[in-house]
Amino acid sequence: xxxxxxxxxxxxxxxxxxxxxxxxxxxxxxxxxxxxxxxxxxxxxxxxxxxxxxxxxxxxxxxxxxxxxxxxxxxxxxxxxxxxxxxxxxxxxxxxxxxxxxxxxxxxxxxx
Amino acid sequence: xxxxxxxxxxxxxxxxxxxxxxxxxxxxxxxxxxxxxxxxxxxxxxxxxxxxxxxxxxxxxxxxxxxxxxxxxxxxxxxxxxxxxxxxxxxxxxxxxxxxxxxxxxxxxxxxxxx
Numbered sequence: 065x066x067x068x069x070x071x072x073x074x075x076x077x078x079x080x081x082x083x084x085x086x087x088x089x090x091x092x093x094x095x096x097x098x099x100x101x102x103x104x105x106x107x108x109x110x111x112x113x114x115x116x117x118x119x120x121x122x123x124x125x126x127x128x129x130x131x132x133x134x135x136x137x138x139x140x141x142x143x144x145x146x147x148x149x150x151x152x153x154x155x156x157x158x159x160x161x162x163x164x165x166x167x168x169x170x171x172x173x174x175x176x
Numbered sequence: 177x178x179x180x181x182x183x184x185x186x187x188x189x190x191x192x193x194x195x196x197x198x199x200x201x202x203x204x205x206x207x208x209x210x211x212x213x214x215x216x217x218x219x220x221x222x223x224x225x226x227x228x229x230x231x232x233x234x235x236x237x238x239x240x241x242x243x244x245x246x247x248x249x250x251x252x253x254x255x256x257x258x259x260x261x262x263x264x265x266x267x268x269x270x271x272x273x274x275x276x277x278x279x280x281x282x283x284x285x286x287x288x289x290x291x
Contacts, residue, residue, distance in 0.1 A: 096278075098279070100282070105287070106284055106285070107180075107182075107266055107282045107283050107284040107285045108219070108266065108268075108282040109282070110279065110280075110281060110282075113279055154218055154219075158278065163221050163224075163232070164221070164280060166218035166219060167218065168217070168218055169216075169217075169218055
């Protein structure tokens with residue numbers, strides 16, 4: 065079965081600085097990868113997804129992620145963060161006939 | 177439009193009450209999901225409906241009873257809940273088909289408090 069690891073439980077960063085949230089997965093078959101964002105007291109919003117094709121995926125709100133098969137990673141990046149990006153970010157993986165599996169989440173804390 | 181709506185937003189209930197959570201989507205998706213999310217944890221899958229039929233039950237206690245009356249609606253009936261059932265309940269929907277189509281879209285959730 066597939067699994068996802070988000071090693072950083074919390075990432076503090078100053079406003080306008082770049083940020084990278086790390087995600088590593090484990091699977092013996094082809095994977096489909098997702099990043100979701102959860103703002104306080106809200107549901108999950110899809111940021112971006114990798115299904116196939118180009119390994120660099122662009123999403124909403126200026127985020128992008130790169131699928132690296134050799135390193136089994138799907139790190140999320142943003143070149144310049146805003147206060148409003150403060151939220152919980154979940155990486156998730158899916159394979160054929162299996163359920164969506166979430167990582168434990170990374171809390172991004174943006175301060176002025 | 178990728179909107180999934182859920183009602184109510186908040187719910188407080190006693191352990192002897194019966195209540196229902198409602199989820200609705202109009203994206204033509206034929207798979208719908210219930211997740212439970214405790215504070216500072218990722219969502220945990222509870223149930224999956226595919227073409228209005230229950231396809232996955234993740235060993236959820238019988239005090240939670242799902243229902244899918246049509247392709248746009250999903251309900252979760254609650255009865256005799258315990259305080260540890262207090263959580264954010266999320267609904268999601270997706271297409272059914274190749275995995276590449278199965279992107280799940282989530283609603284805003286219902287925050288449930290059991291007293």
